Amino acid sequence: MNAMARSRLLLVLFAAMALQLVVGSRINIAGVHPDLMVLTAAAAGIVAGPARAATVGFFAGLLNDLFLQTPFGLSALTFCLVAYAVATVQGGVLRGSWWVPAITAVVATAGGEVLFALIGAIVGQGQMLTGRLGAIAGVVGGVDGVLALVAVPAMGWAFRTEAEPARTRSRW
Amino acid sequence: MAVRRASRSRFVLLLLVLTAGTIITLSYRSKANHAIDRVKSWASDVFKPVETGFRDAWDPVANFFRGTVDYGSEKSANAKLRQEVGRLRRQNLERSDQARQLQALLALDKLPFADGLPKVTAEVINTNFSNFQLTLQLNRGRSEGVTVGMPVVSGAGLVGRVVQVASGQATVLLVTDPSSSVGVRDGGVVGVASGQGQGKTLRVDYVPPGQPIHKGDVMVTSGLQGGLYPAGIPLGTVSIAAQPPDSLQEELALRPVVDLSQVQFVDVLQWKPPPS
Numbered sequence: 081m082n083a084m085a086r087s088r089l090l091l092v093l094f095a096a097m098a099l100q101l102v103v104g105s106r107i108n109i110a111g112v113h114p115d116l117m118v119l120t121a122a123a124a125g126i127v128a129g130p131a132r133a134a135t136v137g138f139f140a141g142l143l144n145d146l147f148l149q150t151p152f153g154l155s156a157l158t159f160c161l162v163a164y165a166v167a168t169v170q171g172g173v174l175r176g177s178w179w180v181p182a183i184t185a186v187v188a189t190a191g192g193e194v195l196f197a198l199i200g201a202i203v204g205q206g207q208m209l210t211g212r213l214g215a216i217a218g219v220v221g222g223v224d225g226v227l228a229l230v231a232v233p234a235m236g237w238a239f240r241t242e243a244e245p246a247r248t249r250s251r252w
Numbered sequence: 253m254a255v256r257r258a259s260r261s262r263f264v265l266l267l268l269v270l271t272a273g274t275i276i277t278l279s280y281r282s283k284a285n286h287a288i289d290r291v292k293s294w295a296s297d298v299f300k301p302v303e304t305g306f307r308d309a310w311d312p313v314a315n316f317f318r319g320t321v322d323y324g325s326e327k328s329a330n331a332k333l334r335q336e337v338g339r340l341r342r343q344n345l346e347r348s349d350q351a352r353q354l355q356a357l358l359a360l361d362k363l364p365f366a367d368g369l370p371k372v373t374a375e376v377i378n379t380n381f382s383n384f385q386l387t388l389q390l391n392r393g394r395s396e397g398v399t400v401g402m403p404v405v406s407g408a409g410l411v412g413r414v415v416q417v418a419s420g421q422a423t424v425l426l427v428t429d430p431s432s433s434v435g436v437r438d439g440g441v442v443g444v445a446s447g448q449g450q451g452k453t454l455r456v457d458y459v460p461p462g463q464p465i466h467k468g469d470v471m472v473t474s475g476l477q478g479g480l481y482p483a484g485i486p487l488g489t490v491s492i493a494a495q496p497p498d499s500l501q502e503e504l505a506l507r508p509v510v511d512l513s514q515v516q517f518v519d520v521l522q523w524k525p526p527p528s
Contacts, residue, residue: 101299102306105381111450112383129257131264138268142275146295148382149415149425152288153275160268164261197384203276207430208384210449216383 088238089136096120096231097143111212112219115189116231117144118196119224121159122188123235125166126181126228132239137163151203158199162192178229185228190221289400289416296393296418307377331516338407338510345409345470345486345509369482371519372396374422386429386450386512388412390422392520398422401480403521409486409509410434410473411518422520426512427454427487435474436487436506438465442474445487445506451513453491456504463502467493471506482523 100116107114121137128136140163141156148155166188193216200208210216224231278284374396378389392398394417404411404424412432416423425432432447436456443459459465469490475483488506496503 098299098302098306101378101381102303102310105378106310108379113380115383130261134261134265134268138272141272143295146292147299149385149387149423150382151276152279152285152292153272156275157269157272160265160272164265168261193383200384204280205431210384210430212383212449220383 092234092238093140093143109219110215112216114223115220118159118189118192119227119231121163122166122185123231125163126170126184126232127236127239130164130167133163133167134160150200154200158196162188181232182225182228186221186225189224190217193217193220292416293418296421335407335517341408342486370522372398373519375517376515386426388424393418393420393422395419397522398520403481403523404518405485406510406515406518411510413480428512434487435476435479436471437474438469438471441465453505453507454488459502459504461495461502465493480525
């Protein structure tokens with residue numbers, strides 16, 4: 081990955097964070113906000129290889145953790161696992177149709193919210209296993225599935241290098 | 253080649269998981285936590301202009317869809333009236349508590365009231381950032397004298413406490429958040445009220461059976477030594493008061509006196525718990 085691609089990736093991460101802070105946190109569906117940062121991690125898993133996706137997920141999570149009161153590093157751990165899992169599963173899937181990334185994002189982001197609560201409970205935040213977890217996973221998955229139609233091409237643009245057109249898989 | 257690539261991927265993942273695990277462990281240690289708080293504060297400052305710019309662009313659009321031509325002034329007038337009503341409610345609630353406390357007060361030197369404390373008035377600029385925590389974002393921060401741990405009240409009573417502060421912003425953990433606990437009392441009876449989540453009542457624990465607590469009573473912060481809040485701030489109205497058979501404590505639930513979904517202006521009390 082060259083310096084230009086790294087800058088683009090940084091830009092996408094910061095733009096996603098800014099959108100989450102200002103717009104995402106103001107959208108309220110049944111008391112739940114969409115989660116753009118877990119979507120960023122899932123999108124990285126869709127367009128990149130497992131190692132690179134996990135790294136992007138880790139930094140997306142770390143950025144997210146800066147604005148949360150949950151233990152620092154919890155999102156980083158969750159998002160790198162989400163991105164790695166998506167990239168690994170996507171490796172065996174033909175991605176001819178436009179809806180495959182959207183469905184992947186629905187499952188990955190909903191699963192990401194559940195994983196976040198589970199890991200949170202393991203590290204001492206038992207209250208995160210709330211009765212609303214199903215609603216949170218459902219709303220986040222649904223909204224992020226739609227937003228994936230924008231997020232995946234944006235992540236593809238960020239990963240693109242001169243020798244490698246968008247939405248092709250990374251070498252590592 | 254594919255095997256090498258897969259093992260390299262697994263190695264990278266292992267490295268990231270170990271790094272994240274180390275960071276989480278460090279965040280529970282107070283020294284490292286101070287450093288993390290500084291980084292968080294710095295990040296809030298960096299994103300503040302972006303947030304402000306986005307908000308300035310977003311709010312008119314949202315307001316347009318919500319409402320009327322004169323929405324801005326109506327919203328402001330409505331907020332001021334709501335604050336005034338809330339202030340009067342709090343005075344009323346505190347007065348009823350004061351009447352009950354009168355005899356006990358005669359034996360005391362002084363009871364610290366929230367009204368006697370210096371305050372920083374702030375506007376709520378955002379609500380929950382996370383789906384797993386109930387917080388508010390205020391437009392006042394370190395520059396205005398707000399620090400971590402300060403109690404936050406609205407006109408009617410307790411809202412929460414400051415858990416993170418940047419130069420011009422602060423984050424408040426609401427009393428309804430499941431990780432929030434508040435020492436409360438009703439007359440001479442003390443207990444601990446814990447948040448149960450958005451829109452839910454607070455559960456009160458550690459109140460022994462047979463205490464004179466009734467539905468409709470107002471419970472206020474206890475202010476006991478080591479408590480996070482000064483004494484006498486109304487927290488909630490008792491909505492359930494029952495004595496389950498064979499239970500070692502009363503079953504009590506409180507409905508917060510503040511409508512936390514409608515808070516627009518709050519006061520940050522410049523109060524710190526006395527060292528124990």
